Amino acid sequence: MQDDAFIELDGVEKVFDVRKKTGFLKRERRQVRAVDSISFTVARGEMVGYIGPNGAGKSTTIKMLTGILTPSGGRLRVAGIDPSRERKRLAHRIGVVFGQRTTLWWDLPLIDSYKLMHRMYRIPDGRYRENLDRLVELLDLGTLLDVPVRQLSLGQRMRGDIAAALLHDPEVLYLDEPTIGLDVISKAKVREFLRDVNAERGTTVLLTTHDLQDIEQLCSRVMVIDHGRMMYDGPLAGLHEVGEGERTLVVDLERELPPIDAAPARVVKVEGPRQWLAFPAGESAAVLVARIAAEYPLVDLSVREPDIEAVIAKMYVDQAGQAERADQAGRAVS
């Protein structure tokens, strides 16, 4: 364990009892391990991406870290506090943004929600004003403060929610899908802000996302979870290697031609003069492009990064059988 570990999980588990109807009045009870013996530490000031497919256990982990859920086993500490035992004490030290649920007051001007935070968290007047001014400036909220929240766009509301979560100077900020549904400009604003907060205030940030770009632009470290287990914990670049991810090169040729021959890349789709080539994420795109440009009449091209779901899906090819067996072992006869 690191000395400056701010978030510590040691063998944390969460088991849910799920009752399934199997017939008239007949129910099968089985246990689902949403989080299965996860251990990690996050140092103060780190910015970590927490990713995985739907139902992998991301939200369950966040809920345990915020004290919403009580772990079934293992040890969990945030700022030295056991979240589920001291929920209210922890609340003063954490900020939470649920991407798909606003905590702002729908019918009231944005500033009213902040005034409520001011009083509910007992933020000293001077610090409240200072934080509000800074957040309003950084998140570009000046003209929105007097607008009822229901009239804000999704991107404006998200910025408003992030500001609300930071007014009380939390030491750690949890973001659950902070860029979901946002347009490109809003996404960029949110990311830039998160980078600033992390750099200037040293706020520890843990975010879940489906958007690989969030991770690429923000996080030096990424954790991948699936079937409740930690599959990867390290830098993003390493993830591509581990996952044997493939990038896609889309090339537009002058005219229709037979599939391009440029191993190790292989053509996966041809549509008129446009061809799609898949190549290992570890390979240099520049070398490949140079080779194609030398041999073919190239008009235009673009490179697409592997999407996270695909990377994880690949990572799991080997583990699939194992996961299946674990799943069946988890079944209990009712």
Place this chain on the structure above:
Amino acid sequence: MGERYALAEGLRAYGLIAGMWVRSSMTYRASFVITVFGNLVVTALDFVAILLMFAQVDSLGGWSLPEVAFLYGLSATAFGIADLVLGSMDVLGGRIRDGSFDTLLVRPAPVLAQVGADHFALRRLGRITQGVAVLGYALVTVDVDWSAPKVLLVPVMVVSGAAIFSALFVAGAAFQIFAQDAAEVQNAFTYGGTTLLQYPPTVFGKDLVRGVTFMLPLAFVNWVPAAHVLGRPYPVDLPEWTAFVSPLVAVACCALAGLAWRTGLRSYRSTGS
């Protein structure tokens, strides 16, 4: 950090959140005025139904109009207070279903206070207004030889009754954590309970009256103490002094409801949704 501190914290959070809801409802001023007015009319009509009944008969289960009005006023006022303070707790099931309950759990305030103040609505003052009006009419017209203990019983009934109904709302909310769409079950006990108490116990079957006395002690909101005030036989064969135990019954109900709430919240935190 004792119980008293927690209570003060809870009341403070309740006040803050209720204030936000009042301000929210004021942004739709016309709608607010219309619902307040509508609420008054609907609750007023409720008593008009009883008046119409008495246009045809002289007594209901042996009770005169002022006596029934006495029961009605006590029940409606006590329920009105509980309904104003905690009546919106039936939205809890919805909050659990759509996941917004989680946002309450990351706030540094007691969850019960936050849920109680959720969707706080001043329009519910209509029910209290109507209850107080009917109670006032009853106190003026009812034929009672007022003594000091009897006078004292009236506010005691209102306060204890409000506490008993509040306990019912909290217990119902706790139940909603287990059965997420059980708001109607809760309403059957709360709204159903107050309607029951607006009629003399003599019009109901013995088993129901016994159940409402010993199982779900609603009889102590008004039936038993009011029978004492009016000099009528108790709905169930009970000693004379039981007219004065309503505060104790209320305290016991609140303690049980608090326990149910804690259990419900703990189960939420271990099962999730």
